[in-house]
Amino acid sequence: MLAFALVLLAACDAPASDHAATTAINRPVPVIGNPCEGCEAVFDGMPAEIPSSIRLAPPGEPGVPMRIFGRVLDGSGRARAGVVVYAYQTDRTGIYPRPAQRLGREAMRHGRLRGWVRSDAQGRYAIDTIRPGSYPGEDVAEHVHMHVLEPGCFTYFIDDLMFLDDPKLSAEERRQAHGTGGNGFLRPVMVDGRWQVERDIVLGLGVPGHRECRAP
Template sequence: MPRLAYPSFIPAFCFNQAMALWLFLAGAPAAAATPIVGLPCEDCEVPLIGLPANPPSTAQLAPEGEPGQALRLTGRFLDAAGHPRGGVIVYAHQTDQSGIYPGERSNRDPGIRRHGRLRAWATSDAEGRYTFLTVRPGSYPGTTMPQHIHLYVIEPGCALYYIDDVLFRDDPHLTPAAARKADQGRGGSGIVTPRRIGSGWLAQRDIMLGRNIPGYPSCTP
């Protein structure tokens, strides 16, 4: 997926500081002071818009009754040594079962219009675990784009960055080449192997903090 590139004549540090200042002045939460890394980063300001003060560890990404196949997406945040990390925020947004980003067309913020209404935040618990309750996304209409869920990581006061999308190993649109690339992705492999649980699906996407993120500052809690 393409990401927003900042102008080539502005150093990354200046861009990060300018973005953080803009969000602060616009009334965004305190997490707006967190520098954006891993540039270029498309829509990296959007996870801060509407960010709750205390996101839960289990978040409702799709509302109850949303059409589609129920999906429980869970995982753990792990640091470079493989230790779980609590207190990290993950922001997710996705298409609905038909492959569109639904709703929010009247929202005045263009980023939220692009992301749609299926967006939510979760904070990892003491064991590093987070969970989203949602439905399986659809491919973009008329394309062979794999089903995917976008993820952004907010380590408060440390770094904000996007990681590789969640992709589904059983998706017929996931090519071997794309799978190989995703296995070496930002934040670790984005490929999940969904398994049936009752009438829905369960998938696990562990997130390796800072892995393959350019300019990651390796903050300690």
């Protein structure tokens, strides 16, 4: 694992209300928290501009559409703008499909269904994707991996997003959850043919070494 990673993102023109969502990241950022295999992949292929809403699964991707949305909050429940959330997942068959571009080893393992959002002025983010499949031939519940980058401060993983209606989700998996970043066990709601899952992220919750980020 890399102890430090340097991310350079170009600043872009944007409305004043979106300024926090487009500020350049230009300082070394340590990886903190619990041990995390491949945490450095969060930086690999990161685009220069990160919006608050993305389409992670491209149009035509097989599977049932799903939207993951919510707010990024600090420990006092206040909305935090400009925080990057990285997510990656399997396709509907439960595999991480190989990306077309050449990336580092860990990022290649994350597959092509991966992407970044940055919370807006109200702390909101949204990810349009498909519902992931569980690993073929295994009793592993469906999940979406999620990771937080607080620009100018640090980066860390949070608990996977998992689905309470998944028959493969076991009581043991729920007992082993750390609550890192807030509750990751949620019940999707089907609305007009699309699953919707609301997940609020609490910065630093359950993350060893975390402190309040005061980066500009």
